[in-house]
Amino acid sequence: MSKIAVIFPGIGYHTDKPLLYYSGKLAAAAGYEIIKISYPKYDVNLKQATKEQLATFVKMCLEATTETLKDAGLGDAEDVLFISKSIGTVVAAAYAGTGIRQVYFTPLEETFDYVKKGVGIAFNGTKDNWADYKKVQKLAAEYDIPLTTIEDANHSLETGDAVKDIQNLEKVILKLVEEEII
Numbered sequence: 001m002s003k004i005a006v007i008f009p010g011i012g013y014h015t016d017k018p019l020l021y022y023s024g025k026l027a028a029a030a031g032y033e034i035i036k037i038s039y040p041k042y043d044v045n046l047k048q049a050t051k052e053q054l055a056t057f058v059k060m061c062l063e064a065t066t067e068t069l070k071d072a073g074l075g076d077a078e079d080v081l082f083i084s085k086s087i088g089t090v091v092a093a094a095y096a097g098t099g100i101r102q103v104y105f106t107p108l109e110e111t112f113d114y115v116k117k118g119v120g121i122a123f124n125g126t127k128d129n130w131a132d133y134k135k136v137q138k139l140a141a142e143y144d145i146p147l148t149t150i151e152d153a154n155h156s157l158e159t160g161d162a163v164k165d166i167q168n169l170e171k172v173i174l175k176l177v178e179e180e181i182i
Helices: 018-029 051-069 087-095 109-113 133-142 162-178
Strands: 003-008 033-036 079-085 100-105 121-125 147-150
Touching: 003 018, 003 087, 018 033, 018 079, 018 100, 018 162, 051 087, 079 087, 087 100, 087 109, 109 133, 121 133, 121 162, 133 147, 147 162
Parallel strands: 003 033, 003 079, 079 100, 100 121, 121 147
Antiparallel strands: none
């Protein structure tokens, strides 16, 4: 069985950060070939970007994703899983065709412009400084995307308490296993 997991990082949240590192490691242990997406440089503060600037960056990321995945054989794989974080959730949702499963770590509101109804699972925090967690909760409900919200967690799903952050990371990873996502 051919299984491919594609990891879409955030801007400052690279694939070696805990959520992506451990979900990728879990996927590799489950027999997935891991492909990591890289984004082009863009000289705009995305946190303060206009809708147009964000759309331009997403377009650039989609082009980079297309180039990275052109020979990956996604269409021939029996199982394709996209694991994404932050701006990567927008890119992953926009790129995905039918039959691609999704994990959205701290999705942005713009992610839901592309989400396919009922496809995916999401995680966010109540103190996310990049996306209004209540709006994300509402959008996730509208699109039938199960959402786990971590109390007092920021955009990295961290609280500042190392022990609590490790416990929350465990909760997230176990949810992926229990829901048979990975």
